[in-house]
Amino acid sequence: MGQLDSIDWDARFQQAALDPSGWLPVLRDMASATGSARGQLIGVGGPNAVPFNWVTDFPDEALSDFVRMDGGSPRINFRIAADLEFQPGTVVHEADYRRARGRLASDTYVDFCHDREIPLGCHTALIAEDQVMIGLALLRTTRDGVTTEDQRTEFARAARAARSAVRLQRAIEHQGADLVTGTLxxxxxxxxxxxxxxxxxxxxxxxxxxxxxxxxxxxxxxxxxxxxxxxxxxxxxxxxxxxxxxxxxxxxxxxxxxxxxxxxxxxxxxxxxxxxxxxxxxDPQAELGREVAAVARDFGLSPAEAAVTRLLVGGLDRDAVAALRGVSAGTLKSQIKAIYQKTGCAREAELVALVAGLNR
The missing domain is CATH 3.30.450.20 (PAS domain)
Structure with missing residues (x-):
């Protein structure tokens, strides 16, 4: 284990968090250090059940197949099903997978792992909270064999560093969200x-x-x-x-x-x-109200003129506006003339365009 102990996983994974293009290289190094074919970092949860799934040296069509089969579901995925029995941070491995296979609703994912040569390995949940799980895994072939205790120990050491890196990158991404919020x-x-x-x-x-x-x-x-x-x-x-x-x-x-x-x-x-x-x-009615209020404020419309403007821009004809306002056709005509004079509009189409464009 001496050579493995010399790998500074903290530095390697932290670099990936700061420069996320480094995730695949560090996953590949983790796989190599444990004699495994592939390393994986996966996110599970939400409407888009698998938001991301990064697997080293794995074909794109296989990743697409995984999504199509709903591969993140514990009903078919023995890795995720096995994980439900343990606290986050536990290294779950082949012995746990064997028990979980007997509870699956179908063999779809089992067959997928056989066909893609990833039936063995181990994994751990780096984050499991608020219906979100981010997992780290070694995916091994039959030739790689079942993980040994030493390999799982080294994987656990890497996982501790990966967990800190994920939390760091999550904080960085949340900072970006705060910047967007300021714009909103x-x-x-x-x-x-x-x-x-x-x-x-x-x-x-x-x-x-x-x-x-x-x-x-x-x-x-x-x-x-x-x-x-x-x-x-x-x-x-x-x-x-x-x-x-x-x-x-x-x-x-x-x-x-x-x-x-x-x-x-x-x-x-x-x-x-x-x-x-x-x-x-x-909310079209609420938005129209805000837009008309802005026109009334900027152009000095009276409350009555603002009410007429809202009804006209809302699509009502003059007879309907007069009836709703309880005024004669002559009074309405005078109010519309005043609206046009104050806003510089010559017809209703221009008034509609003014109201719609003022807050754009």
Whole structure:
């Protein structure tokens, strides 16, 4: 063990946290130091069940197959199933895997490991909290054989350093989230930031108020949901799609309100603690009210003129506006003329464009 003891895992893994492109090299060194074919760092949890899965010298199609089979589920994955019996930080290995295989719902992952030559090895949970697990593993072939006690001891030594590195990188990614939050607070929209595990992080004050009211959206166990179970399922499906790709998604919330989800730029080799999706709560009536209030403030409209502006911009014709306001057609015409004079508009289309563009 003398040569292995000379490996400074703390320095190696810390460097990976500071320069995440170094994760694969240090995982490869860990595998080599323990006589294993491959090293792995994996994140499990959230709508996108496997936010990241880094395996050394493993084909991309195999990683895609793992996601398609829902490989992060303890129902089919004997490694994750075995891990449920132990406290985080325990080194779980082949003897534990054998017991777990008898409890699986199918042999899909067992067959996958056989075909991809990774049936043996050991692993440990570096982080297991808030329905999120980040695991470190040695993936071994039948030729590598079952892990020895010495190999597991060396793996545990590497794992301690990896755990500190993961926590360091998580802190760095959270700092990035704080910077994004500062930008969001300057926006008029009600926004929430969501990380790669589907957990809500920072949000604007308007979004906080919407969460407190719980009429359109709410947060349950750190996850964004709707006012009803069907709406929560639609939000989860939309979030899963945005995390898996880059296309935006929209979810109707009722009452004319909607939730828009957009993917943020993703840093390569991020551990998924950084914001990866921005969710924008749209309430057309509330937004229109804010926009009209801004026009009234900036152009000196009276309360009556502001009310007329809101109804016109909301799509009502003049007869409907007059009826709702309880005024004659002549009075309404005079009010609209005053609105045009104050705002510099010549027709309703220009007024609509002014209101819509003032806060953009």
């Amino acid at each position: 607070e300057a926006m008029a929209a009600d926004c929430l930031l969501i990380d790669g595990f589907g957990r809500v992080g920072s949000m604007t004050p308007g979004a906080e108020r919407a969460i407190a009211e719980a009429q359109a959206i709410r947060i349950v166990d750190g996850m964004l949901g709707g006012a009803t179970p069907p709406t929560s399922r639609r939000i989860a499906q939309a979030l899963r799609a945005v995390l898996a790709g880059n296309d935006p998604a929209r979810v109707a919330l009722g009452g004319g309100r909607r939730l828009e989800l957009f993917a943020l730029a993703r840093r390569e080799w991020a551990l998924s603690f950084s914001p990866q999706v921005i969710a924008i709560l749209r």
